[in-house]
Structure formats: structure tokens, C-alpha cells
Amino acid sequence: xxxxxxxxxxxxxxxxxxxxxxxxxxxxxxxxxxxxxxxxxxxxxxxxxxxxxxxxxxxxxxxxxxxxxxxxxxxxxxxxxxxxxxxxxxxxxxxxxxxxxxxxxxxxxxxxxxxxxxxxxxxxxxxxxxxxxxxxxxxxxxxxxxxxxxxxxxxxxxxxxxxxxxxxxxxxxxxxxxxxxxxxxxxxxxxxxxxxxxxxxxxxxxxxxxxxxxxxxxxxxxxxxxxxxxxxxxxxxxxxxxxxxxxxxxxxxxxxxxxxxxxxxxxxxxxxxxxxxxxxxxxxxxxx
Numbered sequence: 001x002x003x004x005x006x007x008x009x010x011x012x013x014x015x016x017x018x019x020x021x022x023x024x025x026x027x028x029x030x031x032x033x034x035x036x037x038x039x040x041x042x043x044x045x046x047x048x049x050x051x052x053x054x055x056x057x058x059x060x061x062x063x064x065x066x067x068x069x070x071x072x073x074x075x076x077x078x079x080x081x082x083x084x085x086x087x088x089x090x091x092x093x094x095x096x097x098x099x100x101x102x103x104x105x106x107x108x109x110x111x112x113x114x115x116x117x118x119x120x121x122x123x124x125x126x127x128x129x130x131x132x133x134x135x136x137x138x139x140x141x142x143x144x145x146x147x148x149x150x151x152x153x154x155x156x157x158x159x160x161x162x163x164x165x166x167x168x169x170x171x172x173x174x175x176x177x178x179x180x181x182x183x184x185x186x187x188x189x190x191x192x193x194x195x196x197x198x199x200x201x202x203x204x205x206x207x208x209x210x211x212x213x214x215x216x217x218x219x220x221x222x223x224x225x226x227x228x229x230x231x232x233x234x235x236x237x238x239x240x241x242x243x244x245x246x247x248x249x250x251x252x253x254x255x256x257x258x259x260x261x262x263x264x265x266x267x268x269x270x271x272x273x274x275x276x277x278x279x280x281x282x283x284x285x286x287x288x
Contacts, residue, residue, distance in 0.1 A: 031125060038132035042107070043139050065095050084247035085215055089157040090240045094212040096144045097236050101178050102203055104137035108182025109189050109196050116288040126281040127274070130186045134179045141171070149243075158243050166242040174235050177266045183273025187280045190287050210236060216254070228255045231262040231269075 111129040112119060119126060152158040189195045210233040211219060219227050227233050234251045241248040252259045 031128060034124065035128050035132050035135060038128065039135035039139065042132060042136040065092050084245055085217070086157060086245050087215055089152060089244045090215055090248070091213065092148055092152075092157075093240050093243060094210075094236045096141070096148055097174060097239055098207060098210070098212050098232075099144065100137055100141040101174060101232060102207075103140065104134045104175075104178035105181050105185060105199065106203070107133040107137060108178075109185045109199055111182070111186045112190050112284060113193075113288065119284055119288060126284060127183065127277055130182050130277070131179065134175065134182055137178070138175055141175075145171070152243075159245050160243070163246075164242050167239055170235050170239050170242065173231075173263070173266055176270055177231055177235070180266065180269025180271075180273040183277045184269070187273075187277045190280070190284050206230075206232060209233070212236060215248075216240075216251075217249070224254050225258060229258065229261050229265075231265045234259070234262040 108130045111133045112126060115129055118124075118129070149158070153160070158164075185195060185199060207213075209227065210230055211227060216224065216227070216233070216237045228237070228251050234255070237248070237251045237254075241250050251262075255261075
């Protein structure tokens with residue numbers, strides 16, 4: 001787990017953020033304001049002290065893409081992918097989506113524990129810490145997708161049409177999935193610190209099991225439906241269809257009526273995460 005995930009806000013910053021939130025007359029407005037302030041502070045702290053600063057939010061997925069493109073597109077999968085699918089663009093879209101999910105969930109794991117001072121000394125809804133971690137990662141997602149779309153349109157990598165509007169809903173689905181998983185992980189990590197190491201291993205398994213580094217069409221046909229039931233694989237596949245090429249099938253074409261399963265899983269993750277977090281949050285103080 002990267003060191004920047006474990007950065008804490010100073011006491012002065014904590015007091016300032018909470019003070020700004022409590023100035024608002026509406027509780028909902030106060031909570032949303034605190035989420036925004038924490039997310040922005042987290043985003044800034046993530047790159048503080050580095051020579052390149054915010055450029056790392058662009059360079060990191062670009063470097064990962066370059067390495068994977070060299071290994072998979074030019075060597076292992078060369079000649080195996082359909083030309084109409086434009087595999088390099090597929091790979092880039094998958095990496096950007098994956099980078100967000102991995103960053104959002106990894107930072108959410110320790111969101112409560114690394115802000116123990118806030119939890120013990122201030123009164124505010126604890127779920128704000130997880131939402132703020134997810135929102136901070138979403139800032140990087142927006143920057144990365146804006147860059148990908150700009151470069152992709154210049155070099156004609158993408159097939160933009162009415163179907164591309166689905167990308168907005170798919171990105172929202174991705175954020176909801178990351179939030180639901182993050183709530184579960186954050187609540188569990190307070191009581192079981194081994195969960196952080198377990199999640200690192202599971203992320204690696206998800207990376208290879210979500211068709212990030214290879215086209216979905218290369219999955220054996222008898223396994224495509226099983227892989228497609230993974231919500232992350234479904235989101236990535238449909239993002240590729242919406243943005244890259246009409247030669248790529250929608251996940252609904254592969255799953256049929258089973259498409260309801262990954263969509264339901266995303267909704268269920270938020271419900272379970274919210275219930276678990278709400279039930280366990282009153283006891284956080286005893287374990288921090």
C-alpha cells in the first residue's frame with residue numbers, strides 16, 4: 001500500500017475543515033462541504049513533496065500503459081486481436097478505469113484508521129472520510145479521462161457517437177462500486193488490520209480477472225459469461241464499446257439477461273457497505 005495513502009491531516013487543518021463545515025446551516029450542506037474540503041486536501045497531500053507534483057496523476061497511468069502496451073500489444077497478443085477493436089485504445093481505457101478503482105479502494109481501506117485523531121476528537125459522520133477518499137481519486141479519474149479523450153480524438157483512436165453518452169453512466173457505476181467496496185473495507189480494517197494486505201492480493205487477482213490487459217473477445221467463449229459477471233469487467237468492457245470501437249460487443253450482448261447480475265452487485269455493494277459502516281462506526285473509537 002503506497003505511503004501517500006497513510007498521510008494524515010494536521011490538527012490545524014482538521015480544525016479548519018470542521019469549522020468550515022459547521023458554519024453551514026444545513027447538515028447536508030455541511031457534510032458535502034466537508035467531503036469536498038477533505039477530498040481536495042487529500043488530493044493535494046498525495047503529490048506534496050514530489051518534484052513533478054500533479055503531473056504524476058497523468059504520468060502514472062501513462063507509464064503503466066506504456067509497459068503493458070510493450071509487453072501485450074507488441075509481443076504476447078500481436079496478431080491475436082481484431083484490427084477493428086483497436087486494442088491499444090482498449091488497453092488505455094481499461095488502465096484508466098482500473099487505476100481509479102485501485103486508488104479509490106486502497107485509500108478507503110485506511111481512511112478511518114489514518115484519521116484516528118479526527119474520529120476521536122471531532123463529531124461528524126464517519127462515512128465522510130470514505131466518501132472523501134473516493135472523491136479525491138475521482139479527481140484524478142476526471143483529469144486522466146480528459147487527457148485520454150483529448151489525445152484519442154486528436155489521433156483518431158476513438159469512435160465517438162451517441163453510444164459514447166453511456167460512458168457517463170458507466171463512470172458513475174464505477175464510482176458507486178468503488179464507494180461500496182470502500183465502505184466495507186474501511187469498516188473492516190478498523191477491526192482487522194490484515195485486511196489491507198488481503199486487499200492488495202485481491203486487487204492483483206481482480207486486475208487479471210477483469211479483462212484489463214486483454215480484449216474480452218480473447219476470453220474463451222465458455223468463460224466469457226463468468227468473467228462478465230464481474231462488475232469491474234462489465235464496466236470496462238462497456239466503456240470500451242462506448243468510446244473505442246463498434247467492433248467491441250456490449251456486455252449485454254455477451255451476458256444477455258444476466259447483465260442484471262453485475263449491475264445488481266454494484267448496488268448491493270453500496271447497500272452492504274452503508275449498513276456495515278453504519279452499524280460498526282459507533283465502536284470505531286474503541287479500536288483506534
